[in-house]
Amino acid sequence: MKAHFPGCTVRIAMVAAAAVACAWPILSQADSDTDIEAGRALFMQKGCFECHGIFGQGSIATGPALAPRVIPLPAMEAYVRDPQGQMPVFSEKILSNDEIAKIHAYLASLPPSQPADSIALLNNGTSPASAPGNSSSTSRIANPAAHGASVYAANCAACHGQAGEGGVGPALIGISSRYRTADIEARIREPSGIMPRLYPGPLNAQDLQDVVRYVASLK
Ligand code: HEC
Ligand code: HEC
Known part of the structure; x- marks a missing residue:
């Protein structure tokens, strides 16, 4: 195989x-x-x-x-x-x-705790078993850039690569030269092909906003 x-x-x-x-x-x-x-x-x-x-x-x-x-x-x-x-x-x-x-x-x-879980601000004192993007928490996110990166690592990297280099899904590096931010968001809200629908769950609105910014920033 x-x-x-x-x-x-x-x-x-x-x-x-x-x-x-x-x-x-x-x-x-x-x-x-x-x-x-x-x-x-x-x-x-x-x-x-x-x-x-x-x-x-x-x-x-x-x-x-x-x-x-x-x-x-x-x-x-x-x-x-x-x-x-x-x-x-x-x-x-x-x-x-x-x-x-x-x-x-x-x-x-899979390791007992995922890398994203090691970022303390994501967990807000909740169980480390709750992966980012899986929480319905709407509590204030102290660092949206780090949050976006963690949402990406937990929900997107398996298909699009750790650094956006691509894999099962297309490369996302440099995507902002092809898509406006709103279009990136639209691709996540209305996925095509085998890309799963990740919003409104496991991603919440905050997760979506931050991961879109993160993806748009991939160079
Ligand atoms: C199970 C694999 C998988 C996961 C998980 C996944 N994607 Fe995708 N994604 C794909 C595939 C496959 C495509 C291409 C869809 C097509 O060909 O119609 C795609 C397309 C995209 C596109 C459009 C790219 C382009 O060049 O048209 C964006 C943006 C995107 N994904 C972002 C994300 C983000 C952000 C996440 C995490 C929140 C994510 N994806 C999670 C597989 C995945
Ligand atoms: C359509 C949704 C769905 C899909 C697809 C699915 N599962 Fe599940 N799975 C569930 C649900 C819901 C449960 C909880 C018990 C139940 O309702 O059957 C479950 C329970 C399980 C359990 C028992 C977990 C436990 O702790 O007792 C195992 C093992 C499992 N799934 C493995 C798999 C594997 C392997 C695949 C892919 C080949 C898969 N599932 C595909 C929804 C799904």
């Missing part, structure tokens, strides 16, 4: 290079094996992220957190085959056990 992204094909022999080329910030060198990369791709392709969040952080409206406390692989397999509530069934035709194992490897590779 290869993890295939436009401009970013991961083969076993290329893992080290790919880890750099994809600039995937979350994985340590030791963890960046093909299973984790493939699992991350599957988590997107199969739509798990739409309900469980890109980093498995969950969303109040759509699905529980799957990481950083990952349930054991046999339990995950059993659940995906026979979910109890709102979650759709994924049969073996749609998602093989091997693919579930890769998704499990991806979720298990």
